[in-house]
Amino acid sequence: MTQTILYARVSTLDQDLTHQRTHAEKAGFHIDEVVADHGVSGVSTRLAERTEGKRLFDMLRRGDTLVVRWVDRLGRNYEDVTETIRLFMKKGVIIRTVINNMTFDGSTTDPTQMAVRDALIAFMAATAQAQAEATKEAQRAGIEANKGNADKYRGKKPSYSRDQFNTVVDMIGAGQGASAISKATGLTRQTILRIRDDQAASEAALAKWGI
Incomplete structure (x- = not known):
């Protein structure tokens, strides 16, 4: 079974x-x-x-x-x-x-189906690594910006969690629209579009709050 x-x-x-x-x-x-x-x-x-x-x-x-x-x-x-x-x-x-x-x-x-399948696997794996590297860079930037200044104003706390952020980035990378992403994550279209338009800044905001 x-x-x-x-x-x-x-x-x-x-x-x-x-x-x-x-x-x-x-x-x-x-x-x-x-x-x-x-x-x-x-x-x-x-x-x-x-x-x-x-x-x-x-x-x-x-x-x-x-x-x-x-x-x-x-x-x-x-x-x-x-x-x-x-x-x-x-x-x-x-x-x-x-x-x-x-x-x-x-x-x-x-052989043609195999080639297409393997190309998709390679593309998706490469995208996953690229997103991970971008996330690490944004986290380093957020840490550096606050180094030596623990009381620095961090801005408004993000309305999304780390897991929600990752889901939004993944679905955007997969070509999903804001409506579908909103339904899957429970986030507003405005929040999703803000993440889409500046993923680095959105990631940095999470890092500043230690999320």
Whole structure:
């Protein structure tokens, strides 16, 4: 009997995973089990090295489906993400994303379909790493701006969480419109457009508040 497993990850212990399952179910996925890692970085920690992530390699069997919000849940390192997806495909596991409803599996033998599939995997993995690097740079900028001046006015506290910010960035990268993103995150269109128009400043605002 095949199963559908949702893998979720948040980078800080106080972030909530609930909306990742809710988002998946609203997209039509019937989740049998959720495997989740809390407080784990997708940049520095490979999936196979995470407490819960490594369980997937034993749990998933041929014909099973692995659901992730976006490929950055598997990792934010290009080589790690592409290697992980290909490994699961070789085992006969189907990988599906909630955002944009992408499907990756190793069943096709048509060379053109394989080329398109592999190109999409490479593009998505590269985008995940690029976004991670941009986030780190924005965090460094925010820390530097406040160094030596603990009382410096930090501005208005962001109306979005780190997880909401990441979802907005992911969905924008996937070509989703503001209305769809608003429905998925609960944020206003104005907030989404502000993040879209200046992701670095939006990320810096989170960093200033230690979010």
